[in-house]
Amino acid sequence: MSEETHTPVTGGCLCGAIHYKVSFPAGPETEWPPVPHICQCTQCRKNTGSLVVHFFIIEPKTVTWSSPAPTYREYSASPGRFRGFCDKCGTLLTWRSEASPNEIEITTGSLDESVLKEFGDILGKPVGGQYWCSNAIKGLTDVIPVGDRYTEGPGSAKC
Amino acid sequence: MSEETHTPVTGGCLCGAIHYKVSFPAGPETEWPPVPHICQCTQCRKNTGSLVVHFFIIEPKTVTWSSPAPTYREYSASPGRFRGFCDKCGTLLTWRSEASPNEIEITTGSLDESVLKEFGDILGKPVGGQYWCSNAIKGLTDVIPVGDRYTEGPGSAKC
Numbered sequence: 129m130s131e132e133t134h135t136p137v138t139g140g141c142l143c144g145a146i147h148y149k150v151s152f153p154a155g156p157e158t159e160w161p162p163v164p165h166i167c168q169c170t171q172c173r174k175n176t177g178s179l180v181v182h183f184f185i186i187e188p189k190t191v192t193w194s195s196p197a198p199t200y201r202e203y204s205a206s207p208g209r210f211r212g213f214c215d216k217c218g219t220l221l222t223w224r225s226e227a228s229p230n231e232i233e234i235t236t237g238s239l240d241e242s243v244l245k246e247f248g249d250i251l252g253k254p255v256g257g258q259y260w261c262s263n264a265i266k267g268l269t270d271v272i273p274v275g276d277r278y279t280e281g282p283g284s285a286k287c
Numbered sequence: 288m289s290e291e292t293h294t295p296v297t298g299g300c301l302c303g304a305i306h307y308k309v310s311f312p313a314g315p316e317t318e319w320p321p322v323p324h325i326c327q328c329t330q331c332r333k334n335t336g337s338l339v340v341h342f343f344i345i346e347p348k349t350v351t352w353s354s355p356a357p358t359y360r361e362y363s364a365s366p367g368r369f370r371g372f373c374d375k376c377g378t379l380l381t382w383r384s385e386a387s388p389n390e391i392e393i394t395t396g397s398l399d400e401s402v403l404k405e406f407g408d409i410l411g412k413p414v415g416g417q418y419w420c421s422n423a424i425k426g427l428t429d430v431i432p433v434g435d436r437y438t439e440g441p442g443s444a445k446c
């Protein structure tokens with residue numbers, strides 16, 4: 129049996145139709161804590177209605193989804209990239225790219241309240257970077273003091 | 288013809304199925320700028336996947352919705368309160384309460400990119416307050432330096 133490096137964290141959508149559990153088995157890409165980042169691109173903003181969206185990256189195999197989840201749907205705003213949400217309540221849950229099949233991004237706000245109270249700082253601090261800072265709104269979305277700031281996506285010029 | 292106090296602002300969902308235009312006719316409750324606030328309650332977090340959600344309040348009569356908008360749906364997480372979203376892409380667009388029929392809240396992140404670039408500071412600064420700061424995550428969601436901070440909803444104890 130594989131060793132776990134941390135207790136699982138749980139989350140789901142607002143209406144409760146979809147729930148998930150993320151485990152952290154020992155391994156180079158699955159250890160606690162996962163890597164969080166934030167994004168201010170127009171797609172993320174539109175998709176959530178929020179100005180800044182927090183994600184943390186995990187391996188798909190570490191997630192157990194409630195089953196069946198007939199309200200889970202994906203929307204693709206860019207070729208090969210998929211945004212998973214609940215079509216009963218609108219919650220954005222995931223982002224994934226076909227180019228990175230061993231990664232899936234989970235929205236930090238979809239974590240259960242108890243998880244955010246206990247681990248919100250660890251799962252929210254964007255040590256993985258702040259993306260699309262070219263869209264930052266002065267004094268509102270440029271005030272988080274953690275993480276390298278990139279004008280657009282990861283690897284773009286720094287702000 | 289009524290006088291407008293500002294050019295209209297526009298927005299919509301990520302997939303483009305729903306678009307809106309908000310006008311600002313002269314009048315005590317419809318003048319520019321509308322009043323923004325932010326919320327960190329668990330319902331808003333779950334609904335968007337984000338840690339902080341920005342809204343601005345307007346009168347329903349000042350909004351023109353794209354028509355027909357067959358993907359617009361409302362979800363009620365609390366009695367008499369409704370969250371409007373697009374069930375094709377998941378975008379949260381509105382929040383309204385039956386108790387306040389002359390108000391509707393629009394999510395700031397659903398505004399069109401050009402509008403956010405020009406008026407994001409005015410439409411995002413939470414001069415109307417920061418709600419549910421009891422859920423704030425230190426150094427991450429308590430760093431916006433504008434607006435009174437309330438532990439829970441408006442009128443609750445201040446943080």
